[in-house]
Amino acid sequence: MAAARGLLSRWAVSLRPVSAAAAAGAFPKRVKVVEVGPRDGLQNEKNVVPTAVKINLINMLSETGLQVIEATSFVSPKWVPQMADHTEVMQGINKLPGISYPVLTPNLKGFQAAVAAGAKEVSIFGAASELFTKKNINCSIEESLERFDEVMAAARAASIPVRGYVSCVLGCPYEGKISAAKVAEVSKKMYSMGCYEISLGDTIGIGTPGSMKEMLTAVMKEVPVGALAVHCHDTYGQALANILVALQMGVSVVDASVAGLGGCPYAQGASGNVATEDLVYMLNGLGIHTGVDLQKLMDTGTFICNALNRRTNSKVSQASCRL
Amino acid sequence: HFYDTHLWPQRSSGACTRKTSESQASGLPEYIKIVEVGPRDGLQNEKVIVPTDIKIELINRLSKTGLPAIEVTSFVSSKWVPQMADHKEVMRGIERHPGVQYPVLTPNLQGFHSAIAAGATEVSVFGAASESFSKMNINCSIEESIEKFEEIAKSARNMDIPVRGYVSCALGCPYEGNIIPAKVAEVSKRLYSMGCYEISLGDTIGVGTPGSMKRMLEAVMKEIPLSALAVHCHDTYGQALANILTAIQMGVAVVDSSVAGLGGCPYAKGATGNVATEDVIYMLNGLGINTGVDLYTVMETGNFICTALNKKTNSKVAQASFNTGTIH
Numbered sequence: 001m002a003a004a005r006g007l008l009s010r011w012a013v014s015l016r017p018v019s020a021a022a023a024a025g026a027f028p029k030r031v032k033v034v035e036v037g038p039r040d041g042l043q044n045e046k047n048v049v050p051t052a053v054k055i056n057l058i059n060m061l062s063e064t065g066l067q068v069i070e071a072t073s074f075v076s077p078k079w080v081p082q083m084a085d086h087t088e089v090m091q092g093i094n095k096l097p098g099i100s101y102p103v104l105t106p107n108l109k110g111f112q113a114a115v116a117a118g119a120k121e122v123s124i125f126g127a128a129s130e131l132f133t134k135k136n137i138n139c140s141i142e143e144s145l146e147r148f149d150e151v152m153a154a155a156r157a158a159s160i161p162v163r164g165y166v167s168c169v170l171g172c173p174y175e176g177k178i179s180a181a182k183v184a185e186v187s188k189k190m191y192s193m194g195c196y197e198i199s200l201g202d203t204i205g206i207g208t209p210g211s212m213k214e215m216l217t218a219v220m221k222e223v224p225v226g227a228l229a230v231h232c233h234d235t236y237g238q239a240l241a242n243i244l245v246a247l248q249m250g251v252s253v254v255d256a257s258v259a260g261l262g263g264c265p266y267a268q269g270a271s272g273n274v275a276t277e278d279l280v281y282m283l284n285g286l287g288i289h290t291g292v293d294l295q296k297l298m299d300t301g302t303f304i305c306n307a308l309n310r311r312t313n314s315k316v317s318q319a320s321c322r323l
Numbered sequence: 324h325f326y327d328t329h330l331w332p333q334r335s336s337g338a339c340t341r342k343t344s345e346s347q348a349s350g351l352p353e354y355i356k357i358v359e360v361g362p363r364d365g366l367q368n369e370k371v372i373v374p375t376d377i378k379i380e381l382i383n384r385l386s387k388t389g390l391p392a393i394e395v396t397s398f399v400s401s402k403w404v405p406q407m408a409d410h411k412e413v414m415r416g417i418e419r420h421p422g423v424q425y426p427v428l429t430p431n432l433q434g435f436h437s438a439i440a441a442g443a444t445e446v447s448v449f450g451a452a453s454e455s456f457s458k459m460n461i462n463c464s465i466e467e468s469i470e471k472f473e474e475i476a477k478s479a480r481n482m483d484i485p486v487r488g489y490v491s492c493a494l495g496c497p498y499e500g501n502i503i504p505a506k507v508a509e510v511s512k513r514l515y516s517m518g519c520y521e522i523s524l525g526d527t528i529g530v531g532t533p534g535s536m537k538r539m540l541e542a543v544m545k546e547i548p549l550s551a552l553a554v555h556c557h558d559t560y561g562q563a564l565a566n567i568l569t570a571i572q573m574g575v576a577v578v579d580s581s582v583a584g585l586g587g588c589p590y591a592k593g594a595t596g597n598v599a600t601e602d603v604i605y606m607l608n609g610l611g612i613n614t615g616v617d618l619y620t621v622m623e624t625g626n627f628i629c630t631a632l633n634k635k636t637n638s639k640v641a642q643a644s645f646n647t648g649t650i651h
Contacts, residue, residue: 205643207609208605208606208608208609208610209568209606209609209610210349210609210610210611211609213349234639235639235643236602236605236639236640236643237564237599237602237605237638237639237640238564238602238605238606238609240561240562240564240565241564241565241567241568241606243565244533244565244568244569245568264643267642267643269642270639270642270643271639271642275561278560278561278562281532281560281561281562282532282533282562282565284532285531285532285533285534285535285562286532286533286534287534314561315558315559315560315561315594315595316560316561318591318593318594318595319529319559319560319588319591319594320591
């Protein structure tokens with residue numbers, strides 16, 4: 001039995017990508033993994049994490065081969081206490097060449113603070129649900145995007161790339177079903193405003209491969225697939241299946257959170273983000289290149305879970321844990 | 324309430340019929356048979372010994388969910404599997420609903436006869452695609468195990484008892500590591516040729532991914548008709564639903580799962596095992612695939628057994644639903 005366990009714990013690490021020829025023909029050869037743990041993940045964790053721990057987390061992630069690590073959010077600490085140390089984090093991390101460290105900027109003030117702190121890429125947030133937008137930021141979708149006009153203009157002037165997020169693409173905690181056409185409309189708007197990439201978020205994890213396919217079919221009529229990303233939550237255990245379908249349709253950018261950090265604010269105790277380890281494990285098995293070292297990623301997950309005094313949400317990590 | 328109509332399309336009129344055409348358009352099976360293995364595979368891998376009356380109530384509740392097949396128990400020596408020591412009492416004690424199959428595991432001819440005497444009307448035999456696993460698990464080679472199963476198949480044929488064949492380690496072995504698809508195909512073919520009506524391909528340690536699932540199924544489908552294949556995925560590495568999706572995209576229409584994801588992995592301490600029936604049904608509902616199973620009733624049953632076992636459910640759908648207050 002000990003021999004079996006030893007083999008199992010080495011299994012995850014030894015699973016190198018198989019040759020491209022052996023992989024299924026329908027998948028992209030490379031996938032860019034966007035790590036959102038330090039922002040989306042930590043933002044939805046109850047325990048406030050010390051600045052030094054956040055910096056160490058991002059530095060460790062920078063050593064895994066990940067090319068994009070969402071570092072923090074330049075939002076008012078009144079709204080999001082976890083991100084109050086955004087300036088210190090941005091200034092404190094090692095910025096390795098070839099790695100992008102985007103930050104959230106909810107408005108022009110946040111954008112300016114971000115740039116002053118050294119940010120070279122920013123993200124803005126829209127939603128495919130009017131009710132969600134109203135409850136979250138007290139305005140309509142139209143108004144929320146107008147607020148970003150200033151940010152887009154400033155970003156353009158400073159040659160700063162902007163990533164756009166669309167929330168509630170597969171369902172809304174208030175409105176329920178969201179029409180694929182609405183998601184396509186909002187995505188198109190944000191793409192026309194100048195976002196280089198649109199990350200489509202299943203905010204409450206309610207989507208299934210069926211609704212993912214329907215939504216992407218609509219969005220791909222308006223935005224080139226090369227500019228699309230999926231941001232799946234695993235609240236109903238559907239994330240990897242949904243991501244698989246997105247890959248089959250040509251999407252090659254996937255967001256994930258180390259150790260599956262970040263619960264769901266709409267379902268107490270339920271999980272949120274899909275775990276980066278589990279995603280990379282699947283991509284490796286499909287022969288898709290990510291450039292990410294799974295062992296180093298798992299080590300980073302172990303670090304942050306210890307710091308947060310919580311168990312990992314990554315099944316790969318759970319299965320591989322040192323005994 | 325939003326969650327109400329979304330989770331349980333059967334309860335909102337027309338939602339299910341509309342979606343059936345979706346599954347047809349996408350090339351997926353219209354109907355998938357779910358084989359519930361919680362009472363056997365699930366409980367067998369739970370540490371706490373469950374009293375006989377709880378097992379019986381679990382199975383009786385599952386019988387009311389619409390599940391077409393429920394694996395009841397295992398006629399194995401209680402020395403090896405204490406959890407299944409009450410196999411006769413369970414078999415005799417459960418309600419038998421018309422239209423529901425109640426298969427039991429029979430590792431040898433003795434177990435088979437005992438199962439029939441206790442009223443079993445379907446049995447299962449367990450092979451493996453790995454010599455090492457076969458040796459470590461049942462102390463004989465694959466060939467020797469096949470010979471034992473042939474004795475069972477022969478007796479079963481004489482009595483018109485259907486036999487289901489399992490192939491363990493289809494996507495990897497805890498001892499040997501990688502398993503070649505050709506080996507899985509070979510063992511599957513042996514079981515099918517001896518008369519097993521269905522072959523359930525098991526990712527015993529959950530290491531498979533959509534890549535290895537596809538390669539394995541391609542090899543097996545050369546030897547066995549698609550309609551005789553089932554997948555039995557473990558979620559130890561979180562890959563189960565993605566693997567199941569891959570299988571159904573290739574036309575597999577029978578999926579094994581365990582209510583509340585009962586049953587950990589004996590090869591990775593603390594790790595999960597079986598995929599949760601609730602999570603599978605949620606995905607299939609979303610794909611417009613008919614299963615005949617009521618998700619709500621399965622969740623209630625999962626809640627029942629987890630309470631009895633004093634453990635948290637492994638089903639994410641159940642976790643999310645209980646916490647939004649949609650289940651009372």
